[in-house]
Amino acid sequence: MKRIAALILLASLSANAFAFDPFVVSDIRIDGLSRITAGTVYNYLPVAKGDRLTNDEAQRAIRALYQTKFFSDVEMDREGDILVIKVVERPSIAKLTLRGNKDIKTEDLTKGLKEIGLSEGETFDRLALDNVQQELIRQYYNRGKYNVSVTPHVTQLDRNRVAVEIEIREGKAAKIKELNILGNHAFADKDIRDGFESNTSNWMSWYSKDDQYSREKLSGDLEKLQSYYMDRGYADFGVDSTQVAIAPDKRAMYIDASIKEGEIYKVSDVKLLGELILPEATMRQLVFVKVGETFNRGAIEASSKAIKAVLANIGYAYAKVTPVPKLDKDKRTVDLTMYVEPGQRVYVRRVVFAGNTRTEDTVLRRELRQLEGSWYSQAAIDRSKIRLQRLGYFKKVDIDKKLVPGTQDQVDVSVKVEEQSAGSMQFGVGYSQYSGIILNASVSQNNLFGTGDSFSISGQRSSYQTSIGLNYYNPYLTENGVGIGYSANYSKTDYGNTDFANYSTSAKSFSSYLGIPITETDSLRLGLGISSNKINLFQGYSPQVLLDYQDQIGNKTIHSWTGTVGWNHDTRNGYWAPTRGGLISASTDVALPGSTVQYWKLSTEINHYWPIGKGFVLYLDGQVGYGKTYGSNGISDTAFDALKASSAAADPTHILTDMRQDFPFWENFYAGGVKDVRGFQDNTLGPRICIDGSTPDKSGNCSGGYYAQPIGGAFKVLGTAELYIPIPGLKDVNTARVSWFVDVGNAYKDYRDFSANTLRASTGVSLHWQAPIGPLIISFAMPFRTQADDGHYEERIQFTFGSTF
The missing domain is CATH 3.10.20.310 (membrane protein fhac)
Known part of the structure; x- marks a missing residue:
């Protein structure tokens, strides 16, 4: 302000020094302009052709030009009846550089400097630079950094330009x-x-x-x-x-x-005044403060929010609730009055979208629960935001409302999204301790051509498996959200190169399924598929129990017609890294009559995320899987007796057990590894057998120095407790997450074999990172509940990359 006053004073002195007799201005000429146009000067100049110019008017004109901050000097002269204005332009800022700032981001500082008037392309003002210096020092003082120094450097450039560099030495916080x-x-x-x-x-x-x-x-x-x-x-x-x-x-x-501290007060009365809209009895159910209870401001604030939320759900988007407590210090009581001002009821005129450069508007619109032309509902807005976030197409979703100009009962709802990649094309090399080196190639798109359809084709080659898969899903086959999907797969697997029992498979399958929404959070999945699986067992290498099973069913190629029924209840608030809500799912796969082996598999999972403050999130998960055969599987008692006789003739020492009702071993559940009970090698928990069919000793060893081979079982139990820990300085949890976990679980031949004493458990820390090479998981686990025969299968550090998590 002092500098402006000085400039005005200077202008006044200049005007006084330029004394002349009043005259009528016939023309105006401006000298000294290079960057600023004459038209700009005329817009600010309070003198025009034909005006009578006096000394007072000249002073006012000079002040007006100085106050534009475009000029460092202004003079007025007269040539006949022509007014001559001579100006010296202030330089423009060609380059603005910030150096040394770590505590405050450059983009935040640049935005703040622009608001003050210091940015590239603007006119340079030394006063603004001084203000910036003081403002930056103030901001660092607020952060406890009192040793900060802010030093501006101004360098003159050609064509009346300057380069401004602001050097910041933050120092250490007090x-x-x-x-x-x-x-x-x-x-x-x-x-x-x-x-x-x-x-x-x-x-x-x-x-x-x-x-x-x-x-x-x-x-x-x-x-x-x-x-x-x-x-x-x-x-x-x-x-x-x-x-x-x-x-x-x-x-x-x-x-x-x-x-x-004062004294403890009790609530003596609670009144609801104003325009309640709803019946008072209904509104009082939203008031969490009762007469006779101890005063509680938190409960009062919660009551205000609850009332506003209910009113916002029926169109009163700008409702206000003002609690007014009246204290009686003698009686130590509070008379509480809550004034309700619902305001004007509004409806949504239009929903507009911004930021969706790839995704079609219809893809966003079909997820909205707030409809155009209907009353505004905050609950519908909140639900719409969650549905959009769970699509996985957007990094950020913001929904805002704005009154339509000239109205009091209409709002426009603005949906602004920030898109992220919903597809990928990968050619790479991955590695896991379970699969060894993984060569993979895949093309996937969860938002195909911006339509919301998903498509993927992938191929993979590892130490034990070769596979190729093709998948397509249309989530909106019908307007009410019934989706349809197709899946075709081929795989060739040699489990002899893993910790599984020694056998190989060659499988191909095709399936189609429907996704049917029931409610906002519930959906059904119905599927039908056909598969063919050729299983090769090796005498002397594959466990005898598997060879016996194959002999009894009499087929090396397993044909199946499979029906699937599944149910999901999903309340999670995000796609990649939820922080609240959970998932309850149950699905049953049934090998229908006419299949080589008739069986069913039931898989259930319940998990939930709880934010517990300061960025910490608690996650609990439980899973149970169970499978069982039904029917005779095509083997009569007569056929089995004949098979038993021939087996005894070939090897009198071998006793053939009737396995017709045993669950098919190629469909067994397994436990252990990166995806469930960390700290153990993948798929090594559960029943283990020796090649010759004998039982391993207490250390898990078989005769001949071989380890027992895991074969899985028809029953599996898993549980996980995980605490996600915020990473300092990382705001986007979709990029990386660190957690401390406890895993519990095991697999059993049948549910009757389950015993809590045999559950294995481990604890440790895990890092999930969306690395440039692909998703990466690193876990360090310590098994703390083991059996004597687990020593060969424990694994402290486990990692995998190149696959989704």
Whole structure:
């Protein structure tokens, strides 16, 4: 302001020095312009041709041109009746550079500087630069960095331009050496400071940075302190004073907050006034404060939010609820009145979309539960946002409302999305300790041509498997969301190169399925498929029990007609990395009559995510799988007796067991590995047998020095508890997640063999990272519940990349 005043004074002096007799301006000429156009000057000049110019008018004109901040000097002259204005333009900013800033992002600083008027292409103003310097210092002071220095450097360039460089030396944040709450008697320091973001240095400060002083953090902590007391009845609680002292070296902070606790108050009455819209009895069910209870500000705020939410769901998008507590200090009671102002009921005129450059509007619109022409509903808006987030096409989804100009009862809803890649083309090499080196090629698109359809074709080659698959799914075969999908697969597998029992398969299959929505969170899946699986067992290498099974069914090629029925209840709030909600699923696959072996498999899973504050998320998961045969599977008692006789004739020492009702071994469940019970090699938990059919010893060894081979079972139980831990400085949990986990589980021949004493368990930490080479999982696990024969199958570090997780 002083500089502006000086400029105005200078303009006044210049005008006084230029004294002339008043005259009528016949023309105006401007000298000295290079970057600014004459038309721009004429727009600001309060003098025009034909005006009578006096000394006062000349002074006013010079002030007006100075105040544009375009010029560093303005002079006026006269040639006859022509007004001559001589100007010196201020330079333009050709380049603006920030250097040394780490605590505040460059893009945030650049945005702030532009708002102040300092950005590339703008006119350079030394006063604005001085203001920027002081503002940056203030921002760093708020972050506790009192040693910061901000030094601007201005370099003159050709064509009346300058380069501005702002050098920032942030220094180190001041540490909190003392934080004292004075005047608390009802609660201990550790109780009222629980949840504070500010603290003195402790063993976790290297991670939480809670010992670094910040004015914003301290203000938030004092608000938490007030909430702590007022939620417990102290309605007249107050913070009397706050004193913050800094050490001479600006490296240590000393904070004292003096409080007045007051007294505990009870609620004497609760009134609902205003335009309630709904019956008072209905509205009172949304009030969580009752007469006779201890005053609780948190409950009052929750009541206000509940009332506004209900009104917003029936069109009152701008409803207000104002709680007014009246304290009786003698009786220590509170008379609470809640004023309800619903405002104008509004309906949605139009829903507009922005940011979807690849995805068609119809793909977004069909996920919306807020319809055009209907009353506004906040619940429908919230549900629409969740549905869009769960598509997996968008990194960010924002939905906002805005009153239509000139109306009070119409809003336009704006849906703004930030798209992310929904498809990939990969040619690469992966590795896992289970599969060894993995060569893969795949093309997938979850948003095919922006239609929302998904398509993928993939091929993979590993140490034990070669496979190719083709999948297509249209989620909206009908307008009400019935989807249809097709899947074709071929695989050739040699389990002798894994920890499975020694045999190989060659399988091909085709299936089609329908996805049928039932409610917003529930859906059915109905499928029908056909498959052919050729199984090769090797005498002397494959376990005898598998050879016996194949002899009894009498076929090396297994043909199956499979029907599938599944149900999902999905309340998760995201696609890649949910933070709340869960999934309940159950599915049954049935090998229908006419198949070589008739059986059914039931798989169920229940999981849930709970945000528990400060970026931590708790995840619990439980899975159960069970399979069983039905029917005679084409083998009569007579046929079995003949097979038993021929087997005894070939090997009198071998006793053939009737296995007609045993679950087919190629459909067995397995446990252990990266995807379920970490800390054990993949698929090694559960029943294990020796090649000759004998039982392994307690250490898992067979005669001849061989290890027992896992063969899986018809029953599986798995459980996981996982705590996702926020990574400092990482806001996007879709990029990477770190967790501490506990896994429990095992597989059994049948549910009757289940015993809690035989469940295996492990604990450890895991990193999930969307790396440039593909999704990466690294887990370090320590088994802590094992059996004597598990020693050969434990694995501390497990990782895999090149496949989805």
